[in-house]
Amino acid sequence: MREIFVILVVILVLLGLTALRYRKQIAGILGLARALKEAKDAVGHSRVISSDEKTSIPLVNCSKCGVWVPQNKARKIGEIFYCSDECLSVASVSADA
Numbered sequence: 001m002r003e004i005f006v007i008l009v010v011i012l013v014l015l016g017l018t019a020l021r022y023r024k025q026i027a028g029i030l031g032l033a034r035a036l037k038e039a040k041d042a043v044g045h046s047r048v049i050s051s052d053e054k055t056s057i058p059l060v061n062c063s064k065c066g067v068w069v070p071q072n073k074a075r076k077i078g079e080i081f082y083c084s085d086e087c088l089s090v091a092s093v094s095a096d097a
């Protein structure tokens with residue numbers, strides 16, 4: 001029974017020494033795994049958002065600066081879309097002048 005305890009201690013010491021020796025590599029692998037997981041989460045997240053926008057909200061072209069914006073975020077005057085209040089005001093000022 002005592003031999004098993006000694007063997008366990010030796011194995012733990014060997015594992016500890018191996019971990020000490022390769023701690024930089026282990027930390028690198030753990031960091032890489034974490035980065036991969038974060039990247040995977042980000043990709044899955046953005047894919048969900050973009051597919052939602054594609055299926056539900058059409059893009060419209062700002063008639064002032066040409067930027068494409070989702071229709072629900074665009075300002076609409078008649079049949080003309082603008083990307084922002086800024087483009088809308090610039091366009092209406094230039095139309096008045």
Ligand SMILES: [Zn+2]
Nearest residue numbers: 062065083087
């Ligand atoms: Zn614009």
